[in-house]
Amino acid sequence: MMKQILNQSINDFVRELDATIDIVSAKSVPAELSLFQGWLSVFYNDIRANLKHLAFLTDLDEEDIFTDIFNEFSSLQQLFRLLDARYLPGLYRTHRNDALTLKLLHWLHCAHAQTEQKPFFVLDGDFAILPTVDYPVSYYLPIAAQQSLLYLPLFFHELGHYLYQHHRAEMDDLVREFQKKLSGYLTPVVRKNDASSQVAADRARQKVETWYEWIQELFCDAIGVEIGGLTYVRAFSYYLRMQGRSAFYRPEKDLFNSSHPITALRILFIARRCRVLGLVREADELEHEWTTIATALGVPTEYYGFYETNWENDVAQTLNYMITEADPIKFADHAGDPLGWIGIIHVAWQEFERSPGKYSEWERLALTSIISPKV
Amino acid sequence: METKQLAIQSFERGQSLLERLNKLLIHLKLTQKGISDQQPAEEIQAAKDVVKSFLSKLSTLVASAEQDANALTGVDVRYRSLVRKFAEAKSRTSRYRSALFKKNPESVLELLDSPVNGDMKKLIESLTEFRALLEDHLSFDSRELIGEL
Numbered sequence: 198m199m200k201q202i203l204n205q206s207i208n209d210f211v212r213e214l215d216a217t218i219d220i221v222s223a224k225s226v227p228a229e230l231s232l233f234q235g236w237l238s239v240f241y242n243d244i245r246a247n248l249k250h251l252a253f254l255t256d257l258d259e260e261d262i263f264t265d266i267f268n269e270f271s272s273l274q275q276l277f278r279l280l281d282a283r284y285l286p287g288l289y290r291t292h293r294n295d296a297l298t299l300k301l302l303h304w305l306h307c308a309h310a311q312t313e314q315k316p317f318f319v320l321d322g323d324f325a326i327l328p329t330v331d332y333p334v335s336y337y338l339p340i341a342a343q344q345s346l347l348y349l350p351l352f353f354h355e356l357g358h359y360l361y362q363h364h365r366a367e368m369d370d371l372v373r374e375f376q377k378k379l380s381g382y383l384t385p386v387v388r389k390n391d392a393s394s395q396v397a398a399d400r401a402r403q404k405v406e407t408w409y410e411w412i413q414e415l416f417c418d419a420i421g422v423e424i425g426g427l428t429y430v431r432a433f434s435y436y437l438r439m440q441g442r443s444a445f446y447r448p449e450k451d452l453f454n455s456s457h458p459i460t461a462l463r464i465l466f467i468a469r470r471c472r473v474l475g476l477v478r479e480a481d482e483l484e485h486e487w488t489t490i491a492t493a494l495g496v497p498t499e500y501y502g503f504y505e506t507n508w509e510n511d512v513a514q515t516l517n518y519m520i521t522e523a524d525p526i527k528f529a530d531h532a533g534d535p536l537g538w539i540g541i542i543h544v545a546w547q548e549f550e551r552s553p554g555k556y557s558e559w560e561r562l563a564l565t566s567i568i569s570p571k572v
Numbered sequence: 573m574e575t576k577q578l579a580i581q582s583f584e585r586g587q588s589l590l591e592r593l594n595k596l597l598i599h600l601k602l603t604q605k606g607i608s609d610q611q612p613a614e615e616i617q618a619a620k621d622v623v624k625s626f627l628s629k630l631s632t633l634v635a636s637a638e639q640d641a642n643a644l645t646g647v648d649v650r651y652r653s654l655v656r657k658f659a660e661a662k663s664r665t666s667r668y669r670s671a672l673f674k675k676n677p678e679s680v681l682e683l684l685d686s687p688v689n690g691d692m693k694k695l696i697e698s699l700t701e702f703r704a705l706l707e708d709h710l711s712f713d714s715r716e717l718i719g720e721l
Contacts (some may be wrong), residue, residue: 371645
């Protein structure tokens with residue numbers, strides 16, 4: 198009976214795969230998605246080859262391995278469904294409004310050796326990335342942002358997550374060293390063997406572990422500043438500064454195992470990197486903006502021991518090492534080119550802040566020249 | 573790092589390992605019976621290398637996790653969860669009985685290269701139990717990424 202179930206399921210899976218392979222090959226897509234389309238085609242055919250092997254193993258009629266064939270089938274099916282749910286729509290639902298984002302990401306990927314040959318695609322959602330090494334990279338952005346230049350620099354942060362994965366072994370080593378330093382700061386020198394000491398030790402452990410996720414976010418912000426300079430600073434601040442008190446303060450229980458540091462802490466390290474890169478006035482303005490809002494809201498500066506001022510240099514030094522490892526492009530090398538992405542987005546922010554009422558018209562003309570340039 | 577981002581990284585890591593575990597288990601069981609699975613020797617060796625590398629890292633992390641106050645450093649929250657599930661499984665002797673859980677991951681590294689027939693049985697038991705633990709762990713990531721019907 199199990200052999201029959203396996204054979205039926207394999208046949209059904211092959212049918213579904215063949216239909217998908219036809220969809221992928223028949224789809225006409227923008228040039229920026231051609232790597233992604235090629236990857237999908239190869240990957241689906243690999244799954245098909247694996248299924249053929251499972252059919253061979255099933256025909257051996259060895260009951261001892263039926264469970265293993267079931268497990269492998271199940272694993273391939275999960276993979277197929279993941280692609281169906283999260284990857285194939287990037288090809289199947291591609292829309293002419295994706296053009297701006299695809300062009301920016303194509304430039305960004307080509308500008309880095311790590312991503313030059315990396316397939317990618319875009320989908321609707323809040324700004325995010327699924328930064329996988331073996332699969333294509335998926336970028337998400339809100340629908341309204343797809344038609345504007347202003348928030349595109351937030352992708353520089355998202356690229357940082359991929360760069361981390363690309364250099365994962367080295368990055369994890371750097372983060373481990375940093376976490377060990379934190380452990381030294383947070384763990385009591387004399388450990389008593391009572392309940393309250395155990396609780397304190399457990400909280401210290403959780404704080405150290407939480408920093409694995411936090412330092413990666415700070416690293417991605419550093420990547421954002423390195424690539425985008427002022428364009429990243431403006432996009433980041435405008436996008437997040439009005440999100441409410443939680444950008445400045447979160448209750449202690451919400452900080453344990455949280456995925457992101459409090460945004461106000463991120464501002465501290467963004468401003469610090471700006472100063473290192475010569476954007477001193479911009480760093481002062483950024484900090485002034487955020488201090489003004491914090492004062493107006495009356496929110497306390499309280500990190501509950503998840504961050505202490507005397508750690509600042511340790512954090513900054515770790516970020517410097519991580520940036521050296523990732524080696525992103527530098528905004529200063531691109532900002533002077535008025536026709537390059539950094540130059541255009543820089544002008545866009547200037548136009549918006551100078552004359553917000555007239556910005557949409559300016560942007561409409563700028564986008565036309567980017568998406569359909571006159572030859 | 574967003575939940576879905578962590579889920580896809582965990583899924584990618586786990587899926588690759590599961591594929592190798594399945595391949596090895598089929599290979600070991602058929603080899604015991606003198607049947608060829610028609611897998612190139614280099615693919616089987618590559619599968620062993622991936623499993624060895626994973627178990628070796630896991631061994632270090634589990635040792636750290638077993639000392640209560642020690643933080644698990646250099647790994648993300650999903651990886652930390654897997655390490656702690658592994659450490660917990662070692663005390664659930666009614667369900668996890670193989671050498672992998674009775675002793676430690678290092679012991680299975682030796683079995684992977686052992687030509688002794690009795691060791692192959694122990695290896696199959698260990699890898700089968702590890703696969704079950706890994707599948708339980710990955711079901712969370714699958715639900716996060718794919719959803720349920």
